[in-house]
Amino acid sequence: MTATTPRALDHPAREEIRLEAVLHALSDPVRLQIVRELADAENALSCSYFDLPVTKSTTTHHFRVLRESGVIQQDYQGTAKMNGLRRADLDALFPGLLDRLLYAATAQQTRLGATTG
Template identity: 60%
Template sequence: MTATRQLPHPARDEIRIEAVLQALADPVRLQLVRELDRIGVGVACGSIALPVGKSTRTHHMRILREAGVTRVEPHGTARITTLRREDLDALYPGMLDGILAAKR
């Protein structure tokens, strides 16, 4: 049995507004974050329909995780992604609500 590797995530105090805004500036990543917020619980990353292939999806997931927007945790053979709303709201009150409410 092999151990599932934990992915690196920035601590709350390491999350930078520039990285968050850059991550959310991409329409595909913004769509993914909107869906995570709507669902409200962690989901396997492949369960959210996106207009991109698997390798591009993986790239977008990495950008969001490294920026501190999402948390990705192994759960069996899947990786469960959650929105780090609590961290983002504590650091940048109202920012995420404003971005997610913006006209598409």
């Protein structure tokens, strides 16, 4: 058994990621916004990078749901908690799902943005 540091975060192994948990995590608009921004980023992003319309404690909850479902990887770099999309794992388990969801989210934003002017 290996010892974990207090700053190590639990993540499901690839084989433990379940479709139901991924879909639940992505069903919330705030979490979907986080995933969309991570998908567009070239590198991991700190939690403080995101400008979300919720409190800090709610933001923490959203990141935890995404991490525990296997959608994101979180690691500490110094004092910053860095976030990256687990695209390789998600694409291997559910081919095309992430790309289609991101496409649908962009199309929805365009459609709703066009009707709210």
